[in-house]
Amino acid sequence: MTDLESRPPFARANLRRRTFVGYLLGGATLAVAADLSLGNPAYAAVPSLPQIPELYDLGDLQTDAARPTANLIRIVINTDGTASFELPRMEVGQGITTSTAMIIAEELDLPVDKVHVSLAPARPELMFNQLTGGSNTTVSTYTPIRVAAAIARNALLGAAAIELGSIVALLTSKEGVITGPTGASVSYADLATKAASPTTQAVSVTLAPRSSFTVIGTPQNRVDALAAVTGRKTFTLDLEIPGALPTMVCRPPTLNGSPRSISNRAQVLAMPGVTHVEAVDTGVAVRAATFGQCIDAVRALVVVWNPGSVEGESDATVLAKLRAAEIPLAVPPIPLLAQTVEAEFTFMFRSSAALEPNCAVADVRADHATVWAGLKAPIVAQTEIAAAVGLPVEKVTVNVVTGGGSFGHKLFNDAAVEAAKISQKMGVPVKLMWHRADEPRQGRVHPMATSRIRATVLLGQVLTFEQRHTSVSTDFGHGLGEMISHNLDKLPTGLGNLGFAETIFTLTQELPYDFGVVTQLLNECDMRFNTGSMRNIYSPDVACANELMVDRLAALTGQDPVAFRLAFLKNSRVKDVLRKVAAVGQWGRSMPAGMAQGVAVHSEYKGATAVLVEIDCRPATVNRPIVNGVTGPRVTKAVIAVDAGLVINPRGLEAQMMGGVSDGIALALTSSLHLRDGHFLEASWDNYFYTREWNAPLDFQCIVMPSTSEQPGGAGEAGVAASVSAVACAYARATGTMPTRFPINHDQLSFTVKPFVPPIPESPTDGLSHTF
Amino acid sequence: MGQHTFILNGSTVTVNVDDDVRLLWVLRDVLGITGPKYGCGINVCKACTSHINGKAFNPCSVQVKDIGPTDQVTTIEGLPATVGAELHPMQEAWLENDVAQCGYCQPGQIMAAVAKVNQVHAAGRELTDADLDEIRNICRCGTYSRIRTAIRAGAEAM
Ligand code: FES
Ligand code: FES
Numbered sequence: 001m002t003d004l005e006s007r008p009p010f011a012r013a014n015l016r017r018r019t020f021v022g023y024l025l026g027g028a029t030l031a032v033a034a035d036l037s038l039g040n041p042a043y044a045a046v047p048s049l050p051q052i053p054e055l056y057d058l059g060d061l062q063t064d065a066a067r068p069t070a071n072l073i074r075i076v077i078n079t080d081g082t083a084s085f086e087l088p089r090m091e092v093g094q095g096i097t098t099s100t101a102m103i104i105a106e107e108l109d110l111p112v113d114k115v116h117v118s119l120a121p122a123r124p125e126l127m128f129n130q131l132t133g134g135s136n137t138t139v140s141t142y143t144p145i146r147v148a149a150a151i152a153r154n155a156l157l158g159a160a161a162i163e164l165g166s167i168v169a170l171l172t173s174k175e176g177v178i179t180g181p182t183g184a185s186v187s188y189a190d191l192a193t194k195a196a197s198p199t200t201q202a203v204s205v206t207l208a209p210r211s212s213f214t215v216i217g218t219p220q221n222r223v224d225a226l227a228a229v230t231g232r233k234t235f236t237l238d239l240e241i242p243g244a245l246p247t248m249v250c251r252p253p254t255l256n257g258s259p260r261s262i263s264n265r266a267q268v269l270a271m272p273g274v275t276h277v278e279a280v281d282t283g284v285a286v287r288a289a290t291f292g293q294c295i296d297a298v299r300a301l302v303v304v305w306n307p308g309s310v311e312g313e314s315d316a317t318v319l320a321k322l323r324a325a326e327i328p329l330a331v332p333p334i335p336l337l338a339q340t341v342e343a344e345f346t347f348m349f350r351s352s353a354a355l356e357p358n359c360a361v362a363d364v365r366a367d368h369a370t371v372w373a374g375l376k377a378p379i380v381a382q383t384e385i386a387a388a389v390g391l392p393v394e395k396v397t398v399n400v401v402t403g404g405g406s407f408g409h410k411l412f413n414d415a416a417v418e419a420a421k422i423s424q425k426m427g428v429p430v431k432l433m434w435h436r437a438d439e440p441r442q443g444r445v446h447p448m449a450t451s452r453i454r455a456t457v458l459l460g461q462v463l464t465f466e467q468r469h470t471s472v473s474t475d476f477g478h479g480l481g482e483m484i485s486h487n488l489d490k491l492p493t494g495l496g497n498l499g500f501a502e503t504i505f506t507l508t509q510e511l512p513y514d515f516g517v518v519t520q521l522l523n524e525c526d527m528r529f530n531t532g533s534m535r536n537i538y539s540p541d542v543a544c545a546n547e548l549m550v551d552r553l554a555a556l557t558g559q560d561p562v563a564f565r566l567a568f569l570k571n572s573r574v575k576d577v578l579r580k581v582a583a584v585g586q587w588g589r590s591m592p593a594g595m596a597q598g599v600a601v602h603s604e605y606k607g608a609t610a611v612l613v614e615i616d617c618r619p620a621t622v623n624r625p626i627v628n629g630v631t632g633p634r635v636t637k638a639v640i641a642v643d644a645g646l647v648i649n650p651r652g653l654e655a656q657m658m659g660g661v662s663d664g665i666a667l668a669l670t671s672s673l674h675l676r677d678g679h680f681l682e683a684s685w686d687n688y689f690y691t692r693e694w695n696a697p698l699d700f701q702c703i704v705m706p707s708t709s710e711q712p713g714g715a716g717e718a719g720v721a722a723s724v725s726a727v728a729c730a731y732a733r734a735t736g737t738m739p740t741r742f743p744i745n746h747d748q749l750s751f752t753v754k755p756f757v758p759p760i761p762e763s764p765t766d767g768l769s770h771t772f
Numbered sequence: 773m774g775q776h777t778f779i780l781n782g783s784t785v786t787v788n789v790d791d792d793v794r795l796l797w798v799l800r801d802v803l804g805i806t807g808p809k810y811g812c813g814i815n816v817c818k819a820c821t822s823h824i825n826g827k828a829f830n831p832c833s834v835q836v837k838d839i840g841p842t843d844q845v846t847t848i849e850g851l852p853a854t855v856g857a858e859l860h861p862m863q864e865a866w867l868e869n870d871v872a873q874c875g876y877c878q879p880g881q882i883m884a885a886v887a888k889v890n891q892v893h894a895a896g897r898e899l900t901d902a903d904l905d906e907i908r909n910i911c912r913c914g915t916y917s918r919i920r921t922a923i924r925a926g927a928e929a930m
Contacts, residue, residue, distance in 0.1 A: 093874025093913045221870040228875030229866045229882060230859070231807025231848035238806035246801055272773075272790050290789070292797035295813065355811050355819060355912040356876045404809070404876030405912045436812040628816075629908075651870055655915070659873060662914025685910050686816045694905035696916035763794050763813045767833030770815065771824060772891050 019206050020147040023072070024197040030077040030155055031196070034148035073141075075104060075148045077156065081176050081189030083110055085145070086120040089137045090376045090410065091224075091402045093659075094716040095652035096137045098223045100145060102648055106215040107149035107208060109173040110188065117223065122378035122398035138648060138712045139606070143207075150205045152195075159195035160186050210646070210710060219651035224402070236359045236373055236401045237433055244361045244429035245275060247422060248294035249283040250301040251442050253756035254308035254678040256530070259284050263302040271297050276426040282442075285422040287430055292763065295435070299758040309528040311678040315448070318472065318526065318675060319346065322450050325525040326470045329454045338458040341552055345453075345545040346741045348672035349472075349680070350446040351688050352534035353439035356404025362419035363429035364389050369396045373416040374403025381413035385420045407663075408533040409444055412475070435760040437683035440673055445680070446534035447472035447524075451545035455515065460557045462568065465515035465549075469542055473527045474501055505538055511546060512603040513568040535663055536717035539604055540724045541742075544668070547600040547725035548738055561599055561729070562587050573705075574603050577610035577641040580703055585612035585639035594618035595636075598730025602722035605714030607644040611661065611726035613637060613697070617734040630670050630689040630750050633734070635727055638665075638697040643705040645713035653715050654702040660719020661700065666691045667720070668727035668739075672746045683754040683761065777841040780805070781850025787836070795831035795839060796820045799847065807848035807879045811910065818909035821880035821887075822847045828887030848879035851886065862886050865926035873913035881909045881919055889927040899927050 022034035076084045083104055091097045101115040108115070157168045157178060164171070164180035172179050179185040210216075227233035252258060259279045262268075268277050268286065273293030278285050286297040310318075329342075360373035362385075369391055375381045378398045386393040403410050419432035434443065449471035456464045505522035522538070554564035562582045569575045578601050581587070587597060594617050601610045614637040624631045640657045647653055670689040673680045682688040724742075732738040754761050777786045780803070787802050796813070799805040799822075808831060811819030815833040822831055823846040824839075831845075839845065851860045859867075862882050872878045884907055892899050904920050911919065 093872075093876075095873070221867065222872060224875065225867050225870060225872055228872035228878050229848075229863045230852075231879040233875045234806075235809075235876060237800075237810065240804065246797075290793055290797035290801040291810065291813075292793045292801075293790075353912075354874070354876070355809075355817065355910055356874070357810070403874065405874040407912070433810065436814070436817070626905075655870065655873055655918070658917050659914035662911075662916060684814060684816050685812055690910065690912060691914060691916065692910065693907045693916055693919070696920070698901055698920075700917035761814050764815050764833040765792075765794075765835050765838070767795075767815060767830050768824070768838060770833075771827040771829045772887055 019204055020143070021202055021204050022147045022151045024151060024155055024201050024203055025074065026197055026200045029079060029192045029196050030152060031074055032148045032151040032155065033072040033074045034144040034151070035072060073144055073148060075152055077152055077188055077192045077195065079189060079192045081187050081192070082114045082116055083108055083152070084116045084118070087117050087141070088120040089141065090119055090374065090400055090406075093403070093405050094656060095222055095649065098220060098652055099138055099648040100141070101223050102215050102220055103142060103145050104149045106213055107146045108153050110176045112215060112220060112223070114176055119400040119402065121400055122382040136714060139714060142712050146207050147205060150207055151203055154203070154205060155195040155197070156188055156191050159191045163191070163194065216648050217646070217650065220649050221651065233402070235356055235404050236361060237356070237431065239361055239372055239401065239431070241361045241363065241372065241429055241431065244363065244431040245287050245289060246291040246294050247285055247287040247419070247430040247432045248291065248298050248435060249280070249285045249418070249432070249438070250298040250303060251283040251438055251759045252305045252308060253759065255310050255442065255680065256528070257308035258282070258306045260304040260306050263304065264300070268297050268300050271300060276428065278422065278425045280418065280421050280425060282418055285426070287426060287428065291433060295760060295763060298435070298760055299762060301758070308678055310675070313675060313678055315348065315675050318448055319450070321526055322448065322470045322472065325523050326450065326452060327468050327521050327523050329452065329466050329468060334456050334463050335458055338456040338463055339556065340454060340456050341549070341556060342452070342454040343549060343552070343738070343740060345451045345548070347449045347451070347541040348742065348746050349448045349675060350534055350667065350671055351440040351673055351682065352407045352409045352444050352446055352532055354403065354405030354407055354409055357436060357439055358409070358415035358434040358443060359432060360415040360419035361429070361431045362416070362423040364420050364423040367395060369420055370399070371396070371416050371420055372399045372401050373413070373419070374401050374406070374410045375413060375416060376406060376411045377413070381416050384413050384417050388417050389420050389424045407535045412444060412532055414444070436685070437754065437760045440682040440688050441680050441759070442530070444530050444532040445673060447474050447529065447531045449541050451542060453545055453549045455549060455553060457553060457556055462513070462515040462553055464517045465511060465513070467520045467542070467546070469505070469520070469522045469538060471522065471524050471538070472529055472531060473524045474533060474537065475531045476501065476504065508537060508539060508604060509542055510603055512570055512574050512601060513550065514570050515568065536720050539602065539721040540664070540667055543600070543602050543721035544725045544728050544742065548728055548732060551729050551732060552738065560588070565601060569601070571603060571608065573643045574601050574608040574610070577601065577608045577643055577705060580641040580705065581610045581612040581639045584641070584701060584703060585637070587612060592618070594734060596730050596734035598726045598728070598733055600722045600725030600729055602725065604721065605718050606711065607642065607713035607718055609640060609642045609657070609718055609722045611664070611722040612639045613726045613730050615727065615730040615734050617731065626694050628686045628751070629692060629694060630745065631694065632669055632745050633731060634695060635665050635697045635730070637699040638723070639701045639703070640719060640723065641703040641705060642718060643707055644715050644718060645707050645709035645711050647704055647707065648712055650704045653704055656715045657702045657719040658700060660717070661723045662691045662696065663720045664723020665695060665727055666743070667724040668731065668742060668744065670695065670743050670745055672743050674746075674749060679756060681749070681753045687751045774837060776836045776839065778839045779842070779844045781846055782853055789836055791837035792835045795834045795836050795845070798836045799831060805847050805849060809876055809880060811877070818884060819877050819880040821883040821909065823883060823887060826890070828884050848883055851883065860886065861929035862889070862923070862926035865922040865929065868925060869918050869922040871915050871918040871922050873915055877909060877911045877913070881911065884909050885919070885923045885926060889923065889930055893930070899924060
């Protein structure tokens with residue numbers, strides 16, 4: 001494979017003839033490759049009027065970022081007749097290993113279960129093209145993977161023709177077996193070595209037309225489903241790396257504090273099971289035989305702390321800073337008789353923690369470091385770990401492990417870098433786990449934000465729609481930032497001068513309505529928090545504010561919310577999903593007082609979603625008793641329709657939409673962090689109220705729209721924005737009051753705050769009195 | 773250091789570990805049984821849900837000394853054997869409905885679901901929405917709707 005470097009430049013894909021160039025790799029068994037930068041079809045030039053994301057969005061930027069680097073992805077045909085592929089992306093539950101196996105199975109004529117998709121370790125040569133985010137995986141890998149698989153199939157056919165004494169044109173391939181005109185057949189297992197190429201060579205291939213698909217577009221269960229339900233699916237904390245004993249960190253009482261001194265190190269070192277106690281910049285690390293003993297040691301530590309980054313600050317002080325940083329609205333001249341509607345919405349801090357806590361295994365030696373973790377940006381992790389432990393990048397091996405959820409969390413390398421530092425300091429391998437309490441209190445949060453909107457209306461027409469979104473600074477230090485700075489020249493005119501955050505805002509936000517003069521601007525301030533983007537960057541907040549305003553405008557002009565939207569929506573795909581949920585969800589059916597329907601749309605990731613929900617805000621429901629649980633209004637029914645372009649796996653897409661609805665319910669009604677006196681109060685899943693079974697819709701329906709598109713769209717995040725918006729709109733209609741702060745229950749602190757010293761709670765001992 | 777004996781997934785095991793270590797860590801860190809997951813350590817998330825003598829419990833909140841030699845602890849790994857099959861009907865229902873996303877919560881969800889259905893059946897009732905609302909297990913991927921469907925299907929087959 002060494003001669004790949006010097007291969008001649010090849011012609012770009014000719015999309016009309018759908019002919020692509022890839023490689024047969026020299027080797028003992030059949031191995032093929034394609035350039036990951038084959039990417040997307042070209043985008044249109046940017047005319048002045050439509051909003052930017054309609055033409056060139058964040059996904060295009062990510063796809064473009066891949067173009068300049070030669071990034072080979074390889075498929076190997078094994079001698080047992082299976083195919084193997086290392087996906088340079090990360091599986092966190094979104095189903096990309098399944099959809100990737102389906103794409104390969106389709107082009108290769110292999111059953112899906114004979115395709116093994118694993119996650120590639122950090123591959124620095126891929127540069128920006130090993131980032132899992134922006135719901136971009138399938139969009140950017142679809143074509144290159146198909147090209148590689150098609151080349152493999154051609155090579156297998158070529159070898160089979162010789163074996164069967166026939167010609168390729170007379171052969172058929174099915175389920176991993178190639179059959180000749182006489183009925184004689186040969187399997188991929190038999191052909192794996194015979195089809196191997198002695199040298200690496202560029203070959204061209206034509207892809208199967210969409211009309212011939214038999215796997216893509218059919219519902220498939222996840223490839224890892226059996227492992228998941230039997231407990232055999234392996235996560236980072238399940239790895240058995242020799243010597244990597246359980247390790248936890250005693251963290252500061254205020255956000256981002258640091259240890260000054262340890263008062264009782266010797267005493268803690270003498271505790272049962274404890275092997276090491278060392279201070280690092282984020283706290284004091286302890287390593288012990290079991291995590292239980294780590295918990296005890298963390299609780300026993302007496303540490304003197306330096307102050308944190310937001311001492312004394314609270315929700316109110318941060319909100320005041322946001323208000324002061326708002327870019328003023330500047331309504332263009334409008335006719336005298338026009339009515340003006342204005343509202344400001346506030347979105348509180350939210351924790352993006354997954355159920356699997358932050359964790360990593362690290363083994364740092366004098367001359368080499370190895371790290372295992374769930375990482376969506378492993379190349380950035382590799383660089384940061386190298387810098388943290390003072391090793392050259394090539395001396396750091398970063399293994400990507402399937403993650404127990406991400407929601408933007410695993411774009412960051414916090415646990416991997418911390419584990420590496422601890423391992424280096426202790427001089428032994430460590431298996432680092434964050435306590436649950438550490439996650440909301442010191443982990444990544446989705447920034448607090450405000451959205452001010454002013455619209456003007458005259459004679460049933462919306463003349464202007466202005467939005468000013470102001471947010472606590474969002475951390476894009478996971479590679480998306482670098483991606484943008486390296487691709488400034490590719491961005492549509494005028495974007496090159498914006499900062500990262502503003503660029504991303506402009507590339508993702510799209511008001512889908514014809515509302516006259518539309519301006520949407522972002523300003524970010526306050527960098528002292530550990531932020532990230534929780535399952536979508538700005539869209540859920542921005543869309544929620546917009547859709548509530550759209551309902552207000554509909555009411556002002558005396559129109560039904562669905563009819564009003566249909567009248568003003570620009571895009572037929574968005575209108576179609578809206579019509580679909582209105583029909584399936586029986587929009588307008590009569591409901592008792594205190595209950596209502598709500599509807600909302602969203603357009604992003606080259607797709608469209610619409611959600612219709614029914615909410616029950618009657619006191620008997622709101623106050624239903626659940627021990628230590630937040631109840632409140634219940635979304636009793638949710639109907640979501642999604643147009644995601646060419647759908648690889650409708651079953652997986654439906655699952656992503658279901659997750660999006662669960663997130664939307666939490667964002668609208670129950671989940672937030674409370675900042676008081678320089679720290680977040682939440683420390684448990686019974687403090688931070690993500691949707692639970694008692695708040696899940698009793699009736700959930702997802703409609704995957706048929707699409708004629710040749711191009712897949714994004715899925716992982718697409719369901720959230722319309723969901724939170726629909727729940728907010730339903731709540732407004734059920735209660736007669738438009739909510740302006742989210743989640744709506746943020747005012748009630750519905751739990752007893754756990755102590756900050758020690759930073760983590762003791763594990764209970766009364767588990768046997770809570771059996772059922 | 774104490775010696776503790778109990779029955780784990782049908783076999784008697786003996787471990788040398790301090791009395792107060794919670795059973796979850798005995799299972800995961802000492803015995804290498806990693807089906808039960810850690811999600812909180814304070815009996816809230818329910819990711820570690822397993823069975824003791826056929827009832828759901830959370831090993832993160834039980835000291836190993838409180839488990840006796842005749843206590844039967846069943847983790848997700850031992851669930852199929854309780855019905856003498858490759859897979860428990862609840863696991864089959866989970867596959868049928870393609871419930872898992874990241875999968876981290878799912879061993880605990882399945883163990884809780886089996887116990888909930890047993891509890892309802894023992895009371896001679898049919899499963900209701902109110903029963904399902906009592907399940908506290910977090911799924912941060914938000915698979916709740918499929919979980920409800922799967923539990924109903926699993927209950928039919930149990
Ligand atoms: S880890 Fe046992 S209930 Fe959360
Ligand atoms: S499947 Fe990811 S937490 Fe439930």
